[in-house]
Amino acid sequence: MTEAFLTRADAPTDVPLKRRLKRAERARQFKALSLVLPLLAFLLFTFLGPIAGMLWHAVDDWEVRQVLPHTVAALAAWDGKDLPDEKAYAALADDILAARAAGTLAIAAKRLNYAVNGFRTILTSTARNLKAQPEPGTAKETLGKINPAWRDRATWAAIKGASGPVTSFYLLAALDLTRNVDGAIVAAPPDQAIYRDVFVRTFTIGLSVTVLCLILGFPVAYLLATLPAGPSNLLMIFVLLPFWTSLLVRTCAWIVLLQSNGVVNDSLRFLGLIDAPMRLIYNRFGVYVAMTHVLLPFMILPLYSSMKAISPAYMRAAASLGAPPLAAFLRIYLPQTLPGIAAGSLLVFILALGYYITPALVGGGADQMMSYFIALYTTETANWGLASALGALLLAATLLLGVVYGKLVQGQQVTGGMKN
Amino acid sequence: MSGDASLRTASQRIAWRATIILSTLVFIFLMAPILAIMPLSFSSGSYLTYPLPGFSLRWYDEFIHSARWMASVKNSMIIGVASTVLSVVLGTLAALGLAQWKSRFKPLVLAIVLSPVVVPGVITAVGLYFFFAPIGLTGSYSGLILAHTALATPFVVITVGATLQSFDMNLARAAASLGAPPFYAFRRVILPLILPGLASGALFAFATSFDEVVIVLFMAGPEQRTLPREMFSGIRENISPTITAAAVILTTVSVILLATMEGLRRRNERLKGNSG
Incomplete structure (x- = not known):
């Protein structure tokens, strides 16, 4: 068999045998790999991809980012020590009005409700009672009047905590942990710690x-x-x-x-x-x-x-x-x-x-x-x-x-x- | 230590008897469910209790004339056969490649190829559900066939790979x-020699798809309900004797698969014995 290979007419005779063998071996390895590739490609689509997708869902935090984009931007610089400034309130009023019109408020409400029980009610009551964009400089007062929760630092901390793009919230929740209003990791409340x-x-x-x-x-x-x-x-x-x-x-x-x-x-x-x-x-x-x-x-x-x-x-x-x-x-x-x-x-x-x-x-x-x-x-x-x-x-x-x-x-x- | 002949002392005899008694109990435990459910499917009464009021085939009759059960049998066959064919093609190619491929990445690739067996069914199902829903592959035959192929292919890679271990690549x-x-070399030289491994891989693949229920629970629409899925709802709601008829039919399929597998294994061992 080796003989047949060596005497092939088209084999250039000045190439050393060792290198030709190596080249033939490499071609064989390449052929072997190409037989495995269809299965690997298939598994990428039907198994590895879906599992990677699931892992991504465990840290993905897109809801609030998408529904309340201005609020998220306004809160980026907030240090979380005091209530955020007027700008954040105005941005939130903007976002809520836009989300109400687009019908997307429920998406953010669902996500925020995981973080603070009852957040859904806060958002929907605000959306219901906010007639129009508040006069400049009065957003803080208006929102606070509609729902006193907006005067609570924890409400804003929840929004900031859910701003994404990635979160440790779900992984912590799966370990019976949560973040308190200051962002420190603490034990989850007993009714959620299962x-x-x-x-x-x-x-x-x-x-x-x-x-x-x-x-x-x-x-x-x-x-x-x-x-x-x-x-x-x-x-x-x-x-x-x-x-x-x-x-x-x-x-x-x-x-x-x-x-x-x-x-x-x-x-x-x-x-x-x-x-x-x-x-x-x-x-x-x-x-x-x-x-x-x-x-x-x-x-x-x-x-x-x-x-x-x-x-x-x-x-x-x-x-x-x-x-x-x-x-x-x-x-x-x-x-x-x-x-x-x-x-x-x-x-x-x-x-x-x-x-x-x-x-x-x-x-x-x-x-x-x-x-x-x-x-x-x-x-x-x-x-x-x-x-x-x-x-x-x-x-x-x-x-x-x-x-x-x-x-x-x-x-x-x-x-x-x-x-x- | 083989048999009674080499047992010398009384304590050894006692230990051996204890082994036999314990094993018998375990064998009873293993066989009891299958043996208990079979006669009930032939009962003329509608309660799943003994003694049986009489013998009848009414539950088989009901099974055959139920549109739901028959549709589920059809779905199981479609999905099972299609994913078997796909996984045999993909798995055999990969096993042939892996047998010749030398690389330090080989263990990693092998681990990836075999991982669908180890990963819990629910995780695969949830991942597929998230992944396939946006592209319209949930509630479709193609989605289920693709998912079952992913689960079944490792068995083909393992069985064909095992046959290839005793295969002399110099023949190719x-x-x-x-x-x-x-392709001619593959068809006339390689294929006949790896056929037993390929066949048992195909049986494993079919059995995997035929028995799979977790992914079906997540991904199948009402049109794609398979036999195990129909049994799952049956057990959940109330166990009617029709389920026992379905169970006996499923078990018969298992026995046929097992017998074929055993026959293939024996044939393979004979072939191995002849060649070496």
């Missing part, structure tokens, strides 16, 4: 499910790795079939099984173990059961492959050297399964953090995880900034763990699908 | 040196 709880809940559920999967998955993986190939492959079907069954089917089935007159409650009553049906679904218990069921194969499969790689000779050697079975298991076998345990646990934990469908269908209000609130703020209340900020935090946690996972399984084959 | 070079044009 997200740390949601984080803790998401991590608690994720961790509990991971531990449950490890406890249930370890003996199964051990059995499958130890049995001869025939029975082992047969039993593997019991792991793979649920793995391939639709998430919705399994969730639906758990509701049928766990509802108050479902199979589990009926059986327990038949056996005389309980008198009244237990509440097994639409609570945390139901979430744990359904999520563990969905994620268990993701634990069993990596555990199985790490156990399969352990030569039985090690255990025989330990036994022949006089190690008691338990000690041999703990000191010889278990350490060799650690990569599998780490990979499986991390995978289950990462997948569990992003769960949405299962908790939404089998959980109660107090069992909803991060994803639920991201979805809620996107579609129901259309608070895209907060949805994106929560999304950014969840994404950061996931990617961080994903990098660790990538390092862990480097060289190992990646298996499994994404089901949530 | 040999074909080229014998005068085969690139």
Whole structure:
């Protein structure tokens, strides 16, 4: 093959062979890259771009800037110590009149209402009562008369805080923090400070499910790795079939099984173990059961492959050297399964953090995880900034763990699908 | 440690029995939902409880004659097949490129290509919702097909890439040196050898799209509701036995996919065994 390449008539013979080989190799590399480019371009449009867009929404602050442009400009030089000067009031009156005419006031009102509860009313009442542009020099007095809130420094601080172009407001809110009237970061008021709880809940559920999967998955993986190939492959079907069954089917089935007159409650009553049906679904218990069921194969499969790689000779050697079975298991076998345990646990934990469908269908209000609130703020209340900020935090946690996972399984084959 | 033969002491026997008992319980746990829901779909009564009042196919009949359910099956097939085709083309090309590409950026590119699997579904869905809404791609088949392709392609890259690891690139070079044009060499030399990986990638891709519901929840209009989406509203509102019929049909599809996959894997292993 090399010969055919060398004797090609058009190859200039004075170019050294080394350089020609290098050139050919470079052409090959270029060709290889050009095969990957279509997918990268596709993902840029359908995945990376949208995610970057979401991250931008977490800090983007365009509403007040667009609706009240003169006010924003007039407040640029305001030091925030005292009430702003007459110029800012006049600019605000201008902007409100223009926004009322254009019908855009609600956009700014919605954004400012996030910062100060009740700001919507301040803006709409002002717009309603402001008949015309106040006489020069009287804007401060006029606006103050229409709504006393304009005599409050906090009202103006809220506008300045929302002037954009970028804001830390949503990211702070996602961490239960806010800025006070002086711009210092303080704890958010208790009625808005719910997200740390949601984080803790998401991590608690994720961790509990991971531990449950490890406890249930370890003996199964051990059995499958130890049995001869025939029975082992047969039993593997019991792991793979649920793995391939639709998430919705399994969730639906758990509701049928766990509802108050479902199979589990009926059986327990038949056996005389309980008198009244237990509440097994639409609570945390139901979430744990359904999520563990969905994620268990993701634990069993990596555990199985790490156990399969352990030569039985090690255990025989330990036994022949006089190690008691338990000690041999703990000191010889278990350490060799650690990569599998780490990979499986991390995978289950990462997948569990992003769960949405299962908790939404089998959980109660107090069992909803991060994803639920991201979805809620996107579609129901259309608070895209907060949805994106929560999304950014969840994404950061996931990617961080994903990098660790990538390092862990480097060289190992990646298996499994994404089901949530 | 294999089987009862090498178990020497009483404590080892106890440990082994405990493993078997625990594993059996876990297997029951894994299979219970599927086994419990199947008979209910054949019930003649309209309550999802045992014992069944009698056997009937009325819920399957209702499923087949419901315009909503049938439309959702059609949508799932359209979106599933289209995104499978797209992701097989994009994923196979990328896997071929990645197999030959040597660069220090390769791990980064690989991480980007595989990232749709790791990123939580809601985040992808929200990002797509913000991104596609202004350009009119929400509430459309094309939007859903593009989104599902992004989710499914990593599986094609992984499975085809795994096949290529045992593929001797010199075969492609040999074909080229014998005068085969690139596409001919691909069709006659590379494609037949990577076909098992490509097929299991396609199955994975189809299953991913067929089972996906989060993105559909955000992006589908009433016209594009898929089978899982219809099941989601069914579970939310009230679980009628028609859902159990839908569930059994979905499970049957899963079993067929799984069996095909297993067959491909065995064939692939046989081929590997022959070549090396």
